[in-house]
Amino acid sequence: xxxxxxxxxxxxxxxxxxxxxxxxxxxxxxxxxxxxxxxxxxxxxxxxxxxxxxxxxxxxxxxxxxxxxxxxxxxxxxxxxxxxxxxxxxxxxxxxxxxxxxxxxxxxxxxxxxxxxxxxxxxxxxxxxxxxxxxxxxxxxxxxxxxxxxxxxxxxxxxxxxxxxx
Amino acid sequence: xxxxxxxxxxxxxxxxxxxxxxxxxxxxxxxxxxxxxxxxxxxxxxxxxxxxxxxxxxxxxxxxxxxxxxxxxxxxxxxxxxxxxxxxxxxxxxxxxxxxxxxxxxxxxxxxxxxxxxxxxxxxxxxxxxxxxxxxxxxxxxxxxxxxxxxxxxxxx
Numbered sequence: 481x482x483x484x485x486x487x488x489x490x491x492x493x494x495x496x497x498x499x500x501x502x503x504x505x506x507x508x509x510x511x512x513x514x515x516x517x518x519x520x521x522x523x524x525x526x527x528x529x530x531x532x533x534x535x536x537x538x539x540x541x542x543x544x545x546x547x548x549x550x551x552x553x554x555x556x557x558x559x560x561x562x563x564x565x566x567x568x569x570x571x572x573x574x575x576x577x578x579x580x581x582x583x584x585x586x587x588x589x590x591x592x593x594x595x596x597x598x599x600x601x602x603x604x605x606x607x608x609x610x611x612x613x614x615x616x617x618x619x620x621x622x623x624x625x626x627x628x629x630x631x632x633x634x635x636x637x638x639x640x641x642x643x644x645x646x
Numbered sequence: 647x648x649x650x651x652x653x654x655x656x657x658x659x660x661x662x663x664x665x666x667x668x669x670x671x672x673x674x675x676x677x678x679x680x681x682x683x684x685x686x687x688x689x690x691x692x693x694x695x696x697x698x699x700x701x702x703x704x705x706x707x708x709x710x711x712x713x714x715x716x717x718x719x720x721x722x723x724x725x726x727x728x729x730x731x732x733x734x735x736x737x738x739x740x741x742x743x744x745x746x747x748x749x750x751x752x753x754x755x756x757x758x759x760x761x762x763x764x765x766x767x768x769x770x771x772x773x774x775x776x777x778x779x780x781x782x783x784x785x786x787x788x789x790x791x792x793x794x795x796x797x798x799x800x801x802x803x
Contacts, residue, residue, distance in 0.1 A: 489704045494730065498706055498707065514701055516701040527687065
Protein backbone atom coordinates (compact mmCIF):
# COMPACT_ATOMS: atom_id res chain seq x y z
CA UNK A 481 0.00 0.00 0.00
CA UNK A 482 1.39 3.36 -1.01
CA UNK A 483 1.86 6.07 1.60
CA UNK A 484 -0.33 8.41 -0.43
CA UNK A 485 -3.24 5.92 -0.24
CA UNK A 486 -2.83 5.68 3.52
CA UNK A 487 -2.84 9.47 3.83
CA UNK A 488 -5.97 9.67 1.67
CA UNK A 489 -7.75 7.11 3.86
CA UNK A 490 -6.70 8.92 7.05
CA UNK A 491 -7.99 12.14 5.53
CA UNK A 492 -11.29 10.45 4.62
CA UNK A 493 -11.84 9.05 8.12
CA UNK A 494 -10.94 12.37 9.77
CA UNK A 495 -13.21 14.25 7.37
CA UNK A 496 -16.09 11.89 8.18
CA UNK A 497 -15.48 12.49 11.89
CA UNK A 498 -15.35 16.26 11.40
CA UNK A 499 -18.56 16.42 9.36
CA UNK A 500 -20.36 14.11 11.80
CA UNK A 501 -19.10 16.08 14.81
CA UNK A 502 -20.16 19.48 13.49
CA UNK A 503 -23.48 18.11 12.20
CA UNK A 504 -24.45 16.36 15.42
CA UNK A 505 -23.29 19.34 17.49
CA UNK A 506 -25.44 21.68 15.39
CA UNK A 507 -28.66 19.70 15.88
CA UNK A 508 -28.12 18.20 19.35
CA UNK A 509 -29.83 19.93 22.28
CA UNK A 510 -26.59 19.29 24.17
CA UNK A 511 -24.50 20.93 21.44
CA UNK A 512 -22.09 23.68 22.47
CA UNK A 513 -20.91 26.83 20.65
CA UNK A 514 -17.57 26.65 18.82
CA UNK A 515 -16.00 29.00 21.34
CA UNK A 516 -16.49 28.96 25.10
CA UNK A 517 -15.58 31.25 27.95
CA UNK A 518 -12.30 29.83 29.28
CA UNK A 519 -10.71 32.92 30.83
CA UNK A 520 -11.02 32.84 34.62
CA UNK A 521 -10.17 36.54 34.74
CA UNK A 522 -13.46 37.16 32.89
CA UNK A 523 -15.52 35.07 35.30
CA UNK A 524 -16.59 31.47 35.67
CA UNK A 525 -15.34 29.27 32.84
CA UNK A 526 -17.91 27.43 30.74
CA UNK A 527 -18.31 25.77 27.36
CA UNK A 528 -21.67 27.46 26.89
CA UNK A 529 -22.27 30.78 28.57
CA UNK A 530 -25.94 30.72 27.56
CA UNK A 531 -26.52 27.96 30.13
CA UNK A 532 -25.29 30.23 32.93
CA UNK A 533 -26.88 33.42 31.52
CA UNK A 534 -29.88 33.56 33.90
CA UNK A 535 -27.57 33.68 36.94
CA UNK A 536 -24.71 35.82 35.57
CA UNK A 537 -26.45 39.02 36.75
CA UNK A 538 -26.44 37.76 40.31
CA UNK A 539 -22.71 37.16 40.70
CA UNK A 540 -20.66 38.36 43.64
CA UNK A 541 -17.33 39.05 41.95
CA UNK A 542 -14.98 39.27 44.95
CA UNK A 543 -14.35 37.68 48.33
CA UNK A 544 -14.55 40.91 50.33
CA UNK A 545 -18.17 41.49 49.21
CA UNK A 546 -18.99 37.90 50.14
CA UNK A 547 -17.30 38.42 53.50
CA UNK A 548 -19.37 41.58 54.19
CA UNK A 549 -22.58 39.67 53.44
CA UNK A 550 -21.40 36.83 55.66
CA UNK A 551 -20.55 39.23 58.49
CA UNK A 552 -24.09 40.66 58.38
CA UNK A 553 -25.34 37.33 59.71
CA UNK A 554 -28.46 37.67 57.56
CA UNK A 555 -27.35 35.61 54.58
CA UNK A 556 -27.46 31.84 54.20
CA UNK A 557 -24.37 30.48 52.44
CA UNK A 558 -24.96 27.24 50.52
CA UNK A 559 -22.04 25.02 49.51
CA UNK A 560 -22.77 23.26 46.20
CA UNK A 561 -19.62 21.09 46.24
CA UNK A 562 -19.65 17.43 47.22
CA UNK A 563 -20.36 16.44 50.82
CA UNK A 564 -16.75 15.23 51.12
CA UNK A 565 -15.37 18.63 50.05
CA UNK A 566 -17.78 20.30 52.47
CA UNK A 567 -16.52 18.15 55.36
CA UNK A 568 -12.92 19.04 54.54
CA UNK A 569 -13.65 22.74 54.88
CA UNK A 570 -16.38 25.28 54.20
CA UNK A 571 -17.44 28.84 54.87
CA UNK A 572 -18.56 29.04 58.53
CA UNK A 573 -22.30 28.46 58.99
CA UNK A 574 -22.76 27.29 55.39
CA UNK A 575 -25.08 24.39 54.65
CA UNK A 576 -24.21 21.65 52.19
CA UNK A 577 -26.42 21.17 49.13
CA UNK A 578 -24.53 19.40 46.33
CA UNK A 579 -26.22 19.91 42.95
CA UNK A 580 -26.62 16.14 42.57
CA UNK A 581 -28.55 16.00 45.87
CA UNK A 582 -30.85 18.92 45.08
CA UNK A 583 -34.09 16.97 44.61
CA UNK A 584 -33.53 14.97 47.79
CA UNK A 585 -32.57 17.89 50.04
CA UNK A 586 -34.48 20.90 48.76
CA UNK A 587 -37.63 20.23 50.79
CA UNK A 588 -35.71 20.44 54.05
CA UNK A 589 -34.28 23.78 52.97
CA UNK A 590 -37.71 25.10 51.95
CA UNK A 591 -39.22 24.23 55.33
CA UNK A 592 -36.39 25.98 57.18
CA UNK A 593 -36.07 29.16 55.11
CA UNK A 594 -38.55 31.62 53.69
CA UNK A 595 -38.42 32.14 49.91
CA UNK A 596 -37.24 35.73 50.43
CA UNK A 597 -34.31 34.70 52.63
CA UNK A 598 -31.03 36.00 51.12
CA UNK A 599 -28.87 33.16 49.87
CA UNK A 600 -25.33 32.99 48.50
CA UNK A 601 -24.21 29.85 46.65
CA UNK A 602 -20.60 28.91 46.09
CA UNK A 603 -18.45 26.04 44.79
CA UNK A 604 -14.76 25.55 43.95
CA UNK A 605 -14.18 28.89 42.26
CA UNK A 606 -14.21 30.04 38.66
CA UNK A 607 -13.48 26.64 37.16
CA UNK A 608 -16.75 25.15 38.43
CA UNK A 609 -20.34 25.93 37.51
CA UNK A 610 -22.17 24.13 40.30
CA UNK A 611 -22.88 27.33 42.25
CA UNK A 612 -24.55 28.83 39.15
CA UNK A 613 -26.54 25.67 38.49
CA UNK A 614 -27.61 25.52 42.13
CA UNK A 615 -28.66 29.18 42.07
CA UNK A 616 -30.73 28.49 38.97
CA UNK A 617 -32.43 25.51 40.64
CA UNK A 618 -33.14 27.64 43.73
CA UNK A 619 -34.72 30.36 41.57
CA UNK A 620 -36.83 27.66 39.89
CA UNK A 621 -38.26 26.41 43.20
CA UNK A 622 -39.17 29.93 44.29
CA UNK A 623 -36.22 31.44 46.18
CA UNK A 624 -36.07 35.07 45.09
CA UNK A 625 -32.88 36.43 46.60
CA UNK A 626 -30.01 34.25 45.42
CA UNK A 627 -26.47 35.35 44.55
CA UNK A 628 -23.43 33.41 43.36
CA UNK A 629 -20.02 33.91 44.95
CA UNK A 630 -17.91 33.04 41.91
CA UNK A 631 -14.51 32.76 43.63
CA UNK A 632 -16.03 30.14 45.93
CA UNK A 633 -14.26 28.30 48.70
CA UNK A 634 -10.71 28.76 47.28
CA UNK A 635 -11.34 32.51 46.97
CA UNK A 636 -12.64 32.67 50.55
CA UNK A 637 -9.87 30.62 52.17
CA UNK A 638 -7.25 32.27 49.93
CA UNK A 639 -8.14 35.63 51.51
CA UNK A 640 -7.48 34.12 54.92
CA UNK A 641 -11.11 34.32 56.06
CA UNK A 642 -12.06 31.74 58.71
CA UNK A 643 -13.21 28.31 57.60
CA UNK A 644 -15.07 25.53 59.35
CA UNK A 645 -14.40 21.79 59.13
CA UNK A 646 -16.45 18.80 60.22
CA UNK B 647 -1.22 -8.53 -1.55
CA UNK B 648 -2.93 -10.73 -4.10
CA UNK B 649 -6.74 -10.66 -3.98
CA UNK B 650 -7.04 -14.39 -3.37
CA UNK B 651 -4.19 -14.61 -0.87
CA UNK B 652 -5.04 -16.97 2.02
CA UNK B 653 -5.47 -15.52 5.50
CA UNK B 654 -2.22 -15.72 7.40
CA UNK B 655 -2.01 -17.58 10.68
CA UNK B 656 -1.94 -14.25 12.48
CA UNK B 657 -5.19 -13.02 10.92
CA UNK B 658 -7.29 -14.06 13.93
CA UNK B 659 -4.92 -12.30 16.32
CA UNK B 660 -5.03 -9.16 14.18
CA UNK B 661 -8.84 -9.31 14.22
CA UNK B 662 -8.94 -9.78 18.00
CA UNK B 663 -6.55 -6.87 18.62
CA UNK B 664 -8.42 -4.65 16.14
CA UNK B 665 -11.82 -5.36 17.70
CA UNK B 666 -10.44 -4.83 21.22
CA UNK B 667 -9.01 -1.42 20.38
CA UNK B 668 -12.09 -0.49 18.32
CA UNK B 669 -14.44 -1.41 21.15
CA UNK B 670 -12.35 0.49 23.72
CA UNK B 671 -12.41 3.62 21.52
CA UNK B 672 -16.15 3.42 20.84
CA UNK B 673 -16.95 2.97 24.54
CA UNK B 674 -14.58 5.75 25.60
CA UNK B 675 -16.17 8.14 23.07
CA UNK B 676 -19.85 7.64 23.97
CA UNK B 677 -20.03 9.77 27.11
CA UNK B 678 -17.99 12.55 25.49
CA UNK B 679 -20.19 12.49 22.37
CA UNK B 680 -23.31 12.80 24.53
CA UNK B 681 -21.90 15.46 26.90
CA UNK B 682 -19.57 17.81 24.99
CA UNK B 683 -19.85 20.53 27.65
CA UNK B 684 -18.56 18.13 30.34
CA UNK B 685 -15.73 17.02 28.07
CA UNK B 686 -14.83 20.65 27.30
CA UNK B 687 -14.44 21.20 31.05
CA UNK B 688 -12.05 18.23 31.16
CA UNK B 689 -10.08 19.53 28.16
CA UNK B 690 -9.84 22.88 29.98
CA UNK B 691 -8.56 21.10 33.09
CA UNK B 692 -5.57 19.77 31.09
CA UNK B 693 -4.35 23.40 31.05
CA UNK B 694 -2.54 22.73 27.77
CA UNK B 695 -4.72 24.15 25.00
CA UNK B 696 -5.42 27.74 23.91
CA UNK B 697 -8.84 28.90 25.08
CA UNK B 698 -10.24 29.25 21.55
CA UNK B 699 -9.50 25.60 20.75
CA UNK B 700 -11.15 23.99 23.80
CA UNK B 701 -14.75 23.81 22.54
CA UNK B 702 -13.65 22.71 19.07
CA UNK B 703 -11.53 19.92 20.57
CA UNK B 704 -14.48 18.88 22.75
CA UNK B 705 -16.82 18.84 19.74
CA UNK B 706 -14.56 17.04 17.24
CA UNK B 707 -12.27 14.72 19.23
CA UNK B 708 -15.01 12.37 20.57
CA UNK B 709 -16.20 11.80 16.99
CA UNK B 710 -12.65 11.06 15.82
CA UNK B 711 -12.55 8.38 18.53
CA UNK B 712 -16.00 7.10 17.59
CA UNK B 713 -15.39 7.00 13.83
CA UNK B 714 -11.95 5.36 14.11
CA UNK B 715 -13.30 2.89 16.69
CA UNK B 716 -16.19 1.95 14.40
CA UNK B 717 -13.82 1.74 11.42
CA UNK B 718 -11.65 -0.74 13.32
CA UNK B 719 -14.68 -2.81 14.36
CA UNK B 720 -16.21 -2.84 10.89
CA UNK B 721 -12.94 -3.19 9.03
CA UNK B 722 -13.14 0.06 7.08
CA UNK B 723 -9.65 1.27 6.15
CA UNK B 724 -8.24 -0.56 9.20
CA UNK B 725 -4.65 0.54 8.67
CA UNK B 726 -5.61 4.19 8.39
CA UNK B 727 -7.90 3.89 11.43
CA UNK B 728 -5.13 2.22 13.44
CA UNK B 729 -2.71 4.98 12.38
CA UNK B 730 -5.12 7.64 13.71
CA UNK B 731 -5.64 5.64 16.91
CA UNK B 732 -1.89 5.39 17.43
CA UNK B 733 -1.52 9.11 16.89
CA UNK B 734 -4.28 9.79 19.43
CA UNK B 735 -2.81 7.39 21.99
CA UNK B 736 0.67 8.94 21.72
CA UNK B 737 -0.90 12.40 22.08
CA UNK B 738 -2.94 11.31 25.13
CA UNK B 739 0.16 9.79 26.71
CA UNK B 740 2.11 13.00 26.09
CA UNK B 741 -0.68 15.04 27.75
CA UNK B 742 -0.84 12.69 30.74
CA UNK B 743 2.96 12.65 31.09
CA UNK B 744 3.19 16.46 30.98
CA UNK B 745 0.52 16.76 33.67
CA UNK B 746 2.11 13.98 35.72
CA UNK B 747 5.46 15.78 35.61
CA UNK B 748 3.98 19.05 36.77
CA UNK B 749 1.86 17.35 39.44
CA UNK B 750 -1.39 18.51 37.87
CA UNK B 751 -4.42 16.43 38.80
CA UNK B 752 -7.15 15.95 36.22
CA UNK B 753 -9.90 13.65 35.09
CA UNK B 754 -9.04 11.69 31.94
CA UNK B 755 -12.64 12.01 30.76
CA UNK B 756 -12.50 8.42 29.63
CA UNK B 757 -15.46 7.08 31.57
CA UNK B 758 -18.88 8.29 32.68
CA UNK B 759 -18.99 9.98 36.07
CA UNK B 760 -20.72 7.05 37.73
CA UNK B 761 -17.86 4.80 36.63
CA UNK B 762 -15.24 7.38 37.64
CA UNK B 763 -16.81 7.40 41.08
CA UNK B 764 -16.12 3.69 41.44
CA UNK B 765 -12.42 4.28 41.09
CA UNK B 766 -10.42 7.44 40.64
CA UNK B 767 -7.97 6.83 37.88
CA UNK B 768 -4.45 7.96 38.59
CA UNK B 769 -2.34 9.37 35.73
CA UNK B 770 -0.08 6.33 36.13
CA UNK B 771 -3.02 3.98 35.54
CA UNK B 772 -4.03 6.00 32.48
CA UNK B 773 -0.49 5.72 31.11
CA UNK B 774 -0.53 1.94 31.66
CA UNK B 775 -3.93 1.60 29.95
CA UNK B 776 -2.82 3.69 26.98
CA UNK B 777 0.40 1.69 26.69
CA UNK B 778 -1.62 -1.55 26.54
CA UNK B 779 -3.91 -0.06 23.88
CA UNK B 780 -0.89 1.13 21.90
CA UNK B 781 0.64 -2.36 22.14
CA UNK B 782 -2.61 -3.70 20.63
CA UNK B 783 -3.05 -1.09 17.89
CA UNK B 784 0.55 -0.92 16.66
CA UNK B 785 0.43 -4.49 15.25
CA UNK B 786 -2.92 -3.62 13.62
CA UNK B 787 -1.27 -0.69 11.86
CA UNK B 788 1.80 -2.67 10.84
CA UNK B 789 -0.03 -5.83 9.71
CA UNK B 790 0.57 -6.35 5.97
CA UNK B 791 -1.23 -9.59 5.17
CA UNK B 792 -4.84 -10.20 4.25
CA UNK B 793 -7.12 -9.26 7.15
CA UNK B 794 -10.23 -11.02 8.39
CA UNK B 795 -13.48 -9.16 8.95
CA UNK B 796 -12.77 -6.33 6.55
CA UNK B 797 -15.69 -4.80 4.65
CA UNK B 798 -14.04 -1.84 2.99
CA UNK B 799 -10.37 -1.75 2.28
CA UNK B 800 -7.74 -1.40 -0.41
CA UNK B 801 -4.85 -3.77 -0.99
CA UNK B 802 -2.53 -3.87 1.99
CA UNK B 803 -4.67 -1.49 4.01
